[in-house]
Amino acid sequence: MMKPTPPPAARPKIAIVAREEEGLSLQDFLAARLRVTKRAAKAMIDARVVWVNRKLVWIARHALRPGDKVAFVVQAGTGAKQPKAADARPHIRVLWQDEWYLAVDKPAGVLTQGRDSAEELLRRQEGDPGIAAVHRLDRETSGVLLFARNAEALEAAIAMFRTHRVVKHYAAIVAGDVERQASTLTETLDGERAVTHLKRLRATADASFLAIRIETGRTHQIRRHLAGIRHPVIGDRQYGVKKADDPRVLSVTRQMLHAQELELPHPIVLGQHIRAHAPLPADFRAALKLFGLGKR
Numbered sequence: 294m295m296k297p298t299p300p301p302a303a304r305p306k307i308a309i310v311a312r313e314e315e316g317l318s319l320q321d322f323l324a325a326r327l328r329v330t331k332r333a334a335k336a337m338i339d340a341r342v343v344w345v346n347r348k349l350v351w352i353a354r355h356a357l358r359p360g361d362k363v364a365f366v367v368q369a370g371t372g373a374k375q376p377k378a379a380d381a382r383p384h385i386r387v388l389w390q391d392e393w394y395l396a397v398d399k400p401a402g403v404l405t406q407g408r409d410s411a412e413e414l415l416r417r418q419e420g421d422p423g424i425a426a427v428h429r430l431d432r433e434t435s436g437v438l439l440f441a442r443n444a445e446a447l448e449a450a451i452a453m454f455r456t457h458r459v460v461k462h463y464a465a466i467v468a469g470d471v472e473r474q475a476s477t478l479t480e481t482l483d484g485e486r487a488v489t490h491l492k493r494l495r496a497t498a499d500a501s502f503l504a505i506r507i508e509t510g511r512t513h514q515i516r517r518h519l520a521g522i523r524h525p526v527i528g529d530r531q532y533g534v535k536k537a538d539d540p541r542v543l544s545v546t547r548q549m550l551h552a553q554e555l556e557l558p559h560p561i562v563l564g565q566h567i568r569a570h571a572p573l574p575a576d577f578r579a580a581l582k583l584f585g586l587g588k589r
Contacts, residue, residue: 305344305543310361319343320353322363341530342366342546347537349530364537366546385415388437388569393446393561395424396569399438401547401576405429411438428454428510433528436463436552436571449560454510459557463505463515464573466549466580467524468534468542471501478518482511489518499539500527500584504553515550526550527580541583549580 308326310317317325323334323343337343338353344364345355357363383403389396397415404410405426412426427439427450441447453459471493478489488508495502501524505515516532519525525533528545537543551573559565573581581587 305364305366308363310357310359312359315359317357319355322357344537344543349535364543385411385418393442395440397438398571399430399435401433401435404432430552433547434550435574437555437569453557453560461507462554464551464553465503465505466527467501467503467519468527469524470496470498471524480521482517485511487511487514489515495586497585502586545580549577551577
């Protein structure tokens, strides 16, 4: 049986500002050109998938000039004619579970906690309102996320995470050629110790595919450490590339960071371990192919 082919990365659309559109705000321009509401246009700008003359722009009132080239990626659910239906909520795949915990594969674009979050979706899916997230992943980061089934399990797991006995492995696609085969980043973040281990799996002159292990869990640790060595995660609109000299960057609509593996001693059952692995999602594999980093 043939394996399904990952969907190709979305190609950015380019619109050139006409003379009569001079002075329009970026928000108004997108709303008019795409025939969507201003709110939908603002959502695209906030998602940081809009570029003007290859520079990332996230200010809705940015004034345009004739000849400006506006590049953008139309995402599913954009516009009044394509609302997200209630039955279109993503399914949360369970990777491992027992009577105390569930390890799941969080899709990119879904919050860990809050409205329509992985936590809320999993509670509905499992019919268990007591389920709670033990830790967090960024909205745009996919991969392994651990949940507790009750308050006792949650408290025990949080205590385990504080001991730094939790092993967390990530995969990332970053800008540029990371020259060293292996390295460790130890730059302090927010006054706290932070340790990130890098291993280069494949690289070209334009991008590198990395395996990453972190000893600490500071806010945005991997993204900030990689940006600090001038190899930001591709698709990271906060710490990453702000000027797209490579047009392929425009087609990547989320940060290419995936929580691939999680392992820790079972917080409740002595002598047992929790181990979960989440395979690379289709959009990540498509990005590897796009940057020439696929398996040879």
